[in-house]
Amino acid sequence: MKPSKKALTFFFILALPLALFAAAPDATPTTAKKADDSWNLKIQFPNIKAGESVNLAQNETIEKDFIAAGQTITIDGTVKGDVYAAGQTIIVNGTVMGDLIAAGQTIIVKGKVGEDARLAASEIQITGEIVRDAALAAATITQTGSIGGDAFVAGSSFTQNGPIKGNAVITGDKVALSNTIEGKTDVRAAQITIASSAVFKDTLYYSTQQTPTIATGASIASQEQIPWPEKNSKETEDVRQVAEKAKGGIFTFLLVLRILGFLGSLLVGVVLIALFKKQILAAVPKTVGEGFIDLGIGAVVFAAPPILFLILLFTVIGIPLLIIAGLLWLLLVILAGTAASIILGTKIVQAVFKKDNLYFGLLTGAVILLILKSIPVIGGFCSLAVLFYGIGAIIKIDYRIFKRINE
Numbered sequence: 229m230k231p232s233k234k235a236l237t238f239f240f241i242l243a244l245p246l247a248l249f250a251a252a253p254d255a256t257p258t259t260a261k262k263a264d265d266s267w268n269l270k271i272q273f274p275n276i277k278a279g280e281s282v283n284l285a286q287n288e289t290i291e292k293d294f295i296a297a298g299q300t301i302t303i304d305g306t307v308k309g310d311v312y313a314a315g316q317t318i319i320v321n322g323t324v325m326g327d328l329i330a331a332g333q334t335i336i337v338k339g340k341v342g343e344d345a346r347l348a349a350s351e352i353q354i355t356g357e358i359v360r361d362a363a364l365a366a367a368t369i370t371q372t373g374s375i376g377g378d379a380f381v382a383g384s385s386f387t388q389n390g391p392i393k394g395n396a397v398i399t400g401d402k403v404a405l406s407n408t409i410e411g412k413t414d415v416r417a418a419q420i421t422i423a424s425s426a427v428f429k430d431t432l433y434y435s436t437q438q439t440p441t442i443a444t445g446a447s448i449a450s451q452e453q454i455p456w457p458e459k460n461s462k463e464t465e466d467v468r469q470v471a472e473k474a475k476g477g478i479f480t481f482l483l484v485l486r487i488l489g490f491l492g493s494l495l496v497g498v499v500l501i502a503l504f505k506k507q508i509l510a511a512v513p514k515t516v517g518e519g520f521i522d523l524g525i526g527a528v529v530f531a532a533p534p535i536l537f538l539i540l541l542f543t544v545i546g547i548p549l550l551i552i553a554g555l556l557w558l559l560l561v562i563l564a565g566t567a568a569s570i571i572l573g574t575k576i577v578q579a580v581f582k583k584d585n586l587y588f589g590l591l592t593g594a595v596i597l598l599i600l601k602s603i604p605v606i607g608g609f610c611s612l613a614v615l616f617y618g619i620g621a622i623i624k625i626d627y628r629i630f631k632r633i634n635e
Contacts, residue, residue: 245579277453278524280517282315286322293326297524301332303339312475314616316521318349320356322437331609335366337373344377352383354390361394378411386417395430416454422446426545440511490598497566497590504625508567509584512574526620530561564618569593571621 275290282298284290288305293312296303301315303322309324318332325342335349352366354373361377369383371390378394384401388409395411403415406423412430418437424445434440434470435454442448501508513519573593574586600610 242272246544263310276524276528277523280515284322295524295528297520299520311529314527314613315520320566331613348411422448490594493569493592493594496563497570497594498587500563501565501570501590505586508570508586509624510572512571512578516606519617522620522624523617524620525623526564526616526618529619529623530616558620560619561615563622564615565597566590566618567625568618569597569620572617 267524269327270565275292276295277284280299282296282301284294284296284303284305284307284526288302290307290309291303293309294303294307296313296318297312297315300630301313301318303311303313303320303324306323306325306576308325311320311324311328311329311330313330316333316334318330318335320328320337320339320341322339323342324340328337328341328345328347329345330346331348333349334351334353335347336353336355337345337347337358338356343359344361344363345358348365350366351368352364352370353366354362354371354375355377356368358373359376361379362375363380364371365382367384369381369386371379371388371392373388373390375390375394379392379396379398381396381398381517382400386398386400386402387404387406391408391410391527393410396409396413396415398413398415398417400417401420403417404421404423405413405426407425408427408429410429413428413432413434415432415434416436420434420436420438420440422440422442424443426443426451427447430449432448432451433454434451435456439457504555513522540619570586570590570593572589573591573596574584574589576592576596577583577585577589597610597614601607601614603610
């Protein structure tokens with residue numbers, strides 16, 4: 229079957245970033261100096277697993293970084309590098325010698341993280357050991373294990389039953405502290421409860437809306453209360469009004485940009501649907517796990533090209549290829565949001581109205597994602613997830629076009 233011009237054009241526009249990533253997955257990690265004083269630079273690529281359920285068995289060891297995407301991710305074995313995980317439930321029972329960077333609905337760390345942990349979820353449980361720093365963001369956070377460095381915590385509820393050996397910066401609605409914090413502690417919460425078993429070896433700074441509950445027997449080296457933010461005084465009212473006017477102008481400008489971006493995304497989406505309707509419809513995920521696979525693929529394709537672009541600088545024809553590949557990768561990133569709007573919106577339309585209407589799906593998805601991206605904190609994570617998912621969806625569409633060309 230002879231391929232159409234539009235299919236070939238779309239394929240070559242999007243194939244290069246994926247080809248660059250796939251070209252060197254078996255490269256080995258050495259930086260060896262040759263006799264002629266030139267350098268042989270080779271990059272080690274991570275081990276990647278994706279699916280409904282991803283499991284690293286207890287007797288398995290990964291010598292390099294590990295990327296996992298799926299509905300349920302369980303790490304019982306050992307990872308000697310960093311772990312990047314995205315899923316609904318993420319459980320670490322084994323050992324991660326490097327950093328643990330994870331996002332999901334529920335994250336449970338029962339094992340050991342050899343370096344830093346950066347976790348974002350609805351619920352986080354730390355029952356194991358984090359050797360260095362921990363940055364935790366969730367609605368509910370429970371720490372019964374140990375944190376060997378500094379702790380940065382943001383959540384609705386934080387319960388500390390394990391030691392923190394560095395400084396602690398904690399923001400939330402309800403904070404309960406009952407173990408040792410060796411460094412300085414800064415707590416800002418509507419409700420603070422300190423148990424008799426709590427030990428603060430350095431200064432405790434706290435700001436609370438209510439009178440803190442401090443049990444008899446709690447050991448506090450020194451403490452300082454910071455006033456809870458109140459309404460602006462008369463002295464600062466004029467400054468506040470000027471700031472509000474300035475913010476109003478900036479808000480109007482950003483609102484106009486957002487509206488134009490929204491309309492532009494709809495226009496691009498209409499063009500893509502007109503050109504590749506069948507391929508886009510086929511890319512709509514059938515299951516949640518399939519969606520997570522697309523998300524994981526998108527994250528890898530987003531992260532890999534910049535590393536490979538750096539490698540191109542060391543080649544004779546590297547700079548021209550670098551410019552071309554950079555432009556194509558940028559185009560992929562720009563189209564990701566529109567692709568995500570079409571596919572996610574179409575999935576919602578299919579579930580609610582039992583119809584396959586890509587144009588209605590485009591509008592539905594664009595509106596929903598626009599609202600989600602506008603929510604503080606959540607909007608940032610949503611934008612990142614949309615970017616990764618959109619890239620993964622485009623790669624899937626690109627692959628289907630490639631198959632069609634070769635039929």
